[in-house]
Amino acid sequence: xxxxxxxxxxxxxxxxxxxxxxxxxxxxxxxxxxxxxxxxxxxxxxxxxxxxxxxxxxxxxxxxxxxxxxxxxxxxxxxxxxxxxxxxxxxxxxxxxxxxxxxxxxxxxxxxxxxxxxxxxxxxxxxxxxxxxxxxxxxxxxxxxxxxxxxxxxxxxxxxxxxxxxxxxxxxxxxxxxxxxxxxxxxxxxxxxxxxxxxxxxxxxxxxxxxxxxxxxxxxxxxxx
Numbered sequence: 001x002x003x004x005x006x007x008x009x010x011x012x013x014x015x016x017x018x019x020x021x022x023x024x025x026x027x028x029x030x031x032x033x034x035x036x037x038x039x040x041x042x043x044x045x046x047x048x049x050x051x052x053x054x055x056x057x058x059x060x061x062x063x064x065x066x067x068x069x070x071x072x073x074x075x076x077x078x079x080x081x082x083x084x085x086x087x088x089x090x091x092x093x094x095x096x097x098x099x100x101x102x103x104x105x106x107x108x109x110x111x112x113x114x115x116x117x118x119x120x121x122x123x124x125x126x127x128x129x130x131x132x133x134x135x136x137x138x139x140x141x142x143x144x145x146x147x148x149x150x151x152x153x154x155x156x157x158x159x160x161x162x163x164x165x166x167x168x169x170x171x172x173x174x175x176x177x178x179x180x181x182x183x184x185x186x187x188x189x190x191x192x193x194x195x196x197x198x199x200x201x202x203x204x205x206x207x208x209x210x211x212x213x214x215x216x217x218x219x220x221x222x223x224x225x
Contacts, residue, residue, distance in 0.1 A: 027061075029059070030056065030059070030061060030076075031148075033052040033053075033055050033056050034052075034056060034099050034100070034103065034148070035144070036048075036049075036052040037049050037052045037053050037056070037080070037083055037096050037099065038096050038099075038100065038144055038213065040052070041083070041089065041092050041093050041096045041213050041217060042140060042213050042216045042217060042220075043216070043217065043220050044089060044216075044217035044218070044220040044221040044224070046086065046088075046089050046092055046217075049083060049092055049096070050083065050084045050086070050092075053080045053081070053083035053084040053092075053095075053096075054080070054081075054084045056076065056077065056080035056099070057077045057078075057080040057081040057084055058077075060073055060077065061073045061076075069106060069109070069110060072102055072105065072106035072109070075102045076099055076102045076103065079095045079096075079098040079099045079102060080095075080099060082094075082095035082098075083095045083096055083099070089214060089217040089218070089221070090214045093210045093211070093213035093214035093217060094210040094214070095210075096210065096213055097147070097206045097207065097209040097210030097213065098206055098210070100144060100147035100148045100206060100209065101147055101202050101203070101205075101206035103147070103148040104147050104148050104149060104150035104202055105150075105202060107148070107149065107150065108150060108202075113148075113149060113150075116145060116149060116151060116154060119138075119141070119142060119145075119154075119157075122135050122138040122139065122161045123135045123138060135161065136162060136189075136216070138158075138161060139158040139159070139161040139162035140158065140162075140212065140213075140216065141158070142154045142155070142157045142158030142161070143155055143158035143159060143162070143196065143205075143209055143212070144158075144209070145158075146158060146205065147202070147205055147206060147209055150202055150205075155196070155199075155205060156197070158196070159193060159196035159197045159199075160197060162189070162192070162193040162196065163190075163193035163194065163196075163197060178222055181222055182219070182222065185215060185218060185219045185222070188211075188215050189212075189215055192208060192211055192212050192215060195208050196208050196209075196212070
């Protein structure tokens with residue numbers, strides 16, 4: 001299933017957890033922008049990520065969230081501003097993971113949040129690097145949902161697929177003169193996958209996801225040269 005369709009199903013389920021149309025509309029907008037931030041950071045498109053991050057930083061949810069939750073709104077906007085002002089992709093990746101963590105912490109505190117739709121099965125592996133990339137992308141999306149849900153099930157599904165996914169970086173060495181760097185990236189992804197499986201707290205998962213985003217961005221940037 002197309003990733004955008006999955007996102008739409010996710011958000012429709014997500015909105016069902018909120019009681020007013022105004023809150024639902026605002027949550028839709030914030031989810032869409034936050035998802036775009038993490039996707040663009042993962043692809044190494046820091047300028048595009050900054051645009052959605054600025055929107056998040058400028059748009060408050062305080063008036064539509066439960067009473068007493070204003071500090072989550074402030075925290076989310078602070079992390080979004082960090083992405084908007086990030087001087088490099090590593091800083092942007094770290095701040096993006098904190099956006100996801102803040103969403104998850106708020107949902108936990110107020111016992112609200114998304115009812116996650118069916119993500120479908122991860123893409124099958126083949127001899128093509130692009131399909132290995134899609135498998136890692138599926139894993140990244142599930143881990144992101146695991147953060148913002150928060151959802152142990154989604155996080156674990158993404159982490160385990162990531163740990164079993166053939167690392168496409170190793171299939172690119174015949175086309176790019178960057179064998180050592182690509183090898184290091186592949187090894188880093190393997191380590192991140194093991195750490196992700198072991199991580200149980202939201203804090204641990206946010207830190208790991210930030211490292212994962214930065215590693216993905218490094219690979220995309222290298223291959224695009």
